[in-house]
Amino acid sequence: MSMIVTRESERQGLTHIGARTVKKDAAALLAGKPLYTNDIVPADVLTLKILHSPHAFARIVDIDTSRACKVPGVVAVYTYKDVPNKRFTLAGQSYPEASPYDRLILDEVVRYVGDEVAIVAAETEDAADRALKLIKVDYDVMEPVLDFTQAKGNPIVIHTEDNYHVNGAWINNDRMHNVVASGLSEHGDLEAAFAECDIVVDETYHTLADAQAMMETFRSFAEIDAYGRITVTSSTQVPFHVRRMVANALDIPQSRVRVVKPRIGGGFGAKQTGCNEIFCAFVTAKTGRPSKIIYTREETLASSNSRHEMQLHVRLGAKNDGTIVAIDLYTLSNQGAYGEHGPTTVGLSGHKSLPLYNHAKASRFAFDVVYSNTMPAGAYRGYGATQGLFAVESAVNELADRLGMDPCEIRLKNLVTPGERLAQYDDNELYSCNAADCLRRAMEMIGWADKPLRQDLGDRVRGLGVALSMQGSAIAKIDIGSVDLRVEETGFYTLSIGATDMGTGCDTILAQFAAEALRCDTDRIVVHGVDTDVSPFDTGSYASASTYLTGMAVLKAAEQLIAELRRRAAGFMGVDVNDVLFDGDTMLAFAPGTLEVPTDGDKPEFSGIYDDVEAIARSYHLAQAAPDAEPVAQMSLIELANKLVAGGDGDCLTAHAAASSPTSPPPFMSGIAEVDVDKATGKVSVVDYVSVVDCGTVVNENLARVQAEGGIGQGIGMALTEDVQYSDTGRMRTRSFMTYKVPTRLDLPNIRVEFAPSYEPTGPFGAKSIGEVVINTPSPAIASAVAHATGNYVRTLPITPEKALFGE
Amino acid sequence: MSGNLIDVAVVLNGKKVTASVAPDQSLLAFVRDHGCKSVKCACETTNCGLCTVWLDGRAVLSCAVPMVRANGHEVTTLEGLQAESADFARCMAEEGAEQCGFCSPGLIMNVLAMEREIRDRSVAQGIEPAMPTEDDMNAYLAGNLCRCTGYTSQRRAIRRYMESRFGAASDDAPVRAGEGE
Ligand code: FES
Numbered sequence A: 001m002s003m004i005v006t007r008e009s010e011r012q013g014l015t016h017i018g019a020r021t022v023k024k025d026a027a028a029l030l031a032g033k034p035l036y037t038n039d040i041v042p043a044d045v046l047t048l049k050i051l052h053s054p055h056a057f058a059r060i061v062d063i064d065t066s067r068a069c070k071v072p073g074v075v076a077v078y079t080y081k082d083v084p085n086k087r088f089t090l091a092g093q094s095y096p097e098a099s100p101y102d103r104l105i106l107d108e109v110v111r112y113v114g115d116e117v118a119i120v121a122a123e124t125e126d127a128a129d130r131a132l133k134l135i136k137v138d139y140d141v142m143e144p145v146l147d148f149t150q151a152k153g154n155p156i157v158i159h160t161e162d163n164y165h166v167n168g169a170w171i172n173n174d175r176m177h178n179v180v181a182s183g184l185s186e187h188g189d190l191e192a193a194f195a196e197c198d199i200v201v202d203e204t205y206h207t208l209a210d211a212q213a214m215m216e217t218f219r220s221f222a223e224i225d226a227y228g229r230i231t232v233t234s235s236t237q238v239p240f241h242v243r244r245m246v247a248n249a250l251d252i253p254q255s256r257v258r259v260v261k262p263r264i265g266g267g268f269g270a271k272q273t274g275c276n277e278i279f280c281a282f283v284t285a286k287t288g289r290p291s292k293i294i295y296t297r298e299e300t301l302a303s304s305n306s307r308h309e310m311q312l313h314v315r316l317g318a319k320n321d322g323t324i325v326a327i328d329l330y331t332l333s334n335q336g337a338y339g340e341h342g343p344t345t346v347g348l349s350g351h352k353s354l355p356l357y358n359h360a361k362a363s364r365f366a367f368d369v370v371y372s373n374t375m376p377a378g379a380y381r382g383y384g385a386t387q388g389l390f391a392v393e394s395a396v397n398e399l400a401d402r403l404g405m406d407p408c409e410i411r412l413k414n415l416v417t418p419g420e421r422l423a424q425y426d427d428n429e430l431y432s433c434n435a436a437d438c439l440r441r442a443m444e445m446i447g448w449a450d451k452p453l454r455q456d457l458g459d460r461v462r463g464l465g466v467a468l469s470m471q472g473s474a475i476a477k478i479d480i481g482s483v484d485l486r487v488e489e490t491g492f493y494t495l496s497i498g499a500t501d502m503g504t505g506c507d508t509i510l511a512q513f514a515a516e517a518l519r520c521d522t523d524r525i526v527v528h529g530v531d532t533d534v535s536p537f538d539t540g541s542y543a544s545a546s547t548y549l550t551g552m553a554v555l556k557a558a559e560q561l562i563a564e565l566r567r568r569a570a571g572f573m574g575v576d577v578n579d580v581l582f583d584g585d586t587m588l589a590f591a592p593g594t595l596e597v598p599t600d601g602d603k604p605e606f607s608g609i610y611d612d613v614e615a616i617a618r619s620y621h622l623a624q625a626a627p628d629a630e631p632v633a634q635m636s637l638i639e640l641a642n643k644l645v646a647g648g649d650g651d652c653l654t655a656h657a658a659a660s661s662p663t664s665p666p667p668f669m670s671g672i673a674e675v676d677v678d679k680a681t682g683k684v685s686v687v688d689y690v691s692v693v694d695c696g697t698v699v700n701e702n703l704a705r706v707q708a709e710g711g712i713g714q715g716i717g718m719a720l721t722e723d724v725q726y727s728d729t730g731r732m733r734t735r736s737f738m739t740y741k742v743p744t745r746l747d748l749p750n751i752r753v754e755f756a757p758s759y760e761p762t763g764p765f766g767a768k769s770i771g772e773v774v775i776n777t778p779s780p781a782i783a784s785a786v787a788h789a790t791g792n793y794v795r796t797l798p799i800t801p802e803k804a805l806f807g808e
Numbered sequence B: 001m002s003g004n005l006i007d008v009a010v011v012l013n014g015k016k017v018t019a020s021v022a023p024d025q026s027l028l029a030f031v032r033d034h035g036c037k038s039v040k041c042a043c044e045t046t047n048c049g050l051c052t053v054w055l056d057g058r059a060v061l062s063c064a065v066p067m068v069r070a071n072g073h074e075v076t077t078l079e080g081l082q083a084e085s086a087d088f089a090r091c092m093a094e095e096g097a098e099q100c101g102f103c104s105p106g107l108i109m110n111v112l113a114m115e116r117e118i119r120d121r122s123v124a125q126g127i128e129p130a131m132p133t134e135d136d137m138n139a140y141l142a143g144n145l146c147r148c149t150g151y152t153s154q155r156r157a158i159r160r161y162m163e164s165r166f167g168a169a170s171d172d173a174p175v176r177a178g179e180g181e
């Protein structure tokens, strides 16, 4: 039988979905095998180093590389004079990218401290380092725009180049006023709604440009293949987008570029933006030699990309009984020097926060994204939702406190429920939502009912705070995931994917989907990814897309393959295909008429969303109707597979399927923080953190749990210690792990995570996403806990001891 | 920076290795050059712990050890502890305690060093080796950063492993884990 489930009632019967399957690459990773980019560089590779700008805004008047070129071992030094004058973006987004084309490989104008000035290619690292010091650059230093709140309409314009290019007018780009993008979405009569309110919380919140800080820094290498093409091996989340970036940057056809993704040491969105791939590809194209570029931690912190710093102004209006009536959100997003992900991240600050309080009569969300002479922002887990939720959830917490209401109660009163159409979220219907259950269960876990919000413990004060979170699952109508599924000799399967496992385990998750659908062990599914020459197209692993979208592609491919296997087996056995069932190991033929034809009653409840899902559902129900009767003939999968790869009647079967979703179902999550604030030092310690996640069906409990625990850990860092700082001249001060404090194991409690899975009818076996929703609750929950403990509402992250103790 | 090269000899994972290197070359660069790619680097400031190896059986940050100092000593990396690390690796895998796995080799080296130290200390003191407390483990391993896991799953794996070695402690609160434990 094929076994594709599309209903909640059928979830219990699943074998591989929900199992704690160990990651397919776990053994190799834990044995320390050489699997990451820098472990597999070719011999005789050139080492590349970048000269970074010391100025926030300057024009290069003269650049002298002659002395650098003479250093023994130096092969070449490149400057802006050597690169194509064709602008592109490093944003890993579907074409046509929303991000403006505002970059060159090297530019005559440098726009932030850390911007690239020259590339040195040398035989050794030593030689490259020495050459860097000998490059003489004469800068015409210009006054920079360092304060992003002053950027819009500032007389200093950051991008004035004449070949600047925008793909779509919808982003409302106005670069002559330093505006990357702006927008407005409204529903209801806002002023009338505010007029009804008894109370309005009117506050401004501020989040910083946090570093993703994955342990493996940015790195890539390039080489020329047998056909004279450039192969780039990169630690990236977006191999297909990198192929486009490299082709655009070098101004060569995409067919001349191949991108390979090995194992990745973490991404969290950082690697959804291209980084140094263009440099090694460029040097290899120029020299014909393999070249590698491994960024230091300093370069990764100060010369790559980060979260968008945002200033969010919230007006939240409510009745005295706590009913939320009107929400007005304005987000100002700091893009930094180049426009990657600017127009899109900002959208999530409203679209993934306001729908939690969808019952509000009216809402308005407006935004501006502005250039400044600071490090460019890019993607970081949460992608704008994190910033938006810090503001909106904090405002809801402040509202509860001002009304003297319980912050959980005020949420339960106003929370979005299944079946609603989400204003501010494309007006999509919400099919699955256990947000309220997530909150109730977290309250039980922490013992909410019996705990005061503030407790004096002598030398410390203990506070309790709560927040909710939502995100999306893939970008509706834009993202696409596709897979090839092949049946091999002896009846195992090869699953080729374009989705990029960056440690998150999507290779394993997708194998679990295939194993469930094909009714076999996960060991019989061989997963391969990603090599743009071989793998089927996938937009990549971001926007929480892999499980939801590529997972659906796996289901569709499995369904097709099963149908084809049945057809071939029927041919070999001389029976009608409609009388053949596949149980995972054997093709079983029954007497004509034995197998029931599914009726209309088997139509899934959610029909109309998505035709393919209905086809899959019908096929499943056909298989479910397996009769008691003895089969009249049978053929094992092994025999069938061997026949299919033999000559004569053979036909090596591959199923290909793609998935793209008309909707992006939100996962939900609750988080409750219990913190201690030291009365003497102000140090805030998180003593307990509980969280309940609705990611739809939990596909792999271990992997889902570590996603949640890890995301919360990052969120706690954002809330408390990750304090990005710049000097007056625009130089980032936090350029090492000495000064940029990511949490150590002394900073984090044991994070307690449970699941409250709803069932998402458009997702594979009911699954939604989990990768990003998990980072959003700590900042607002901890800020509220600190406010309860000390009376100080900290609205600018991080919550340092001084702010906790004395307020802002 | 270079300067004059010096000849060094170390015993790397049981095999004698000689080379001419810059005296300030780091042990990290050296072991990677000699095929031990499990040893990773994630900082320049001795803050990450990913480069942890053993020097004469004690855990050190290889990025902070110049070759002049390693010269003449015994160096062990995860490549040389494949059998010894298998049980802990299994605990890690089963708890899902590695996500990207980039920090895992350094952590494994330090966890095994901790186990060794507990044994050595108890032998020296003539007492039975005892299960470390959660605070002990956090303090000992504080220098091993991980950005993926939030440490909770690592703690589960470490505790499970230590319990398998030393038996469960009675006076320590159990690691709190979610359902499915
Ligand atoms: S590389 Fe970070 S501590 Fe050695």
Ligand code: FES
Pocket: A215, A265, A266, A503, B097, B098, B099, B100, B101, B102, B103, B104, B145, B146, B147, B148, B149
């Ligand atoms: S598992 Fe990725 S850094 Fe620890």
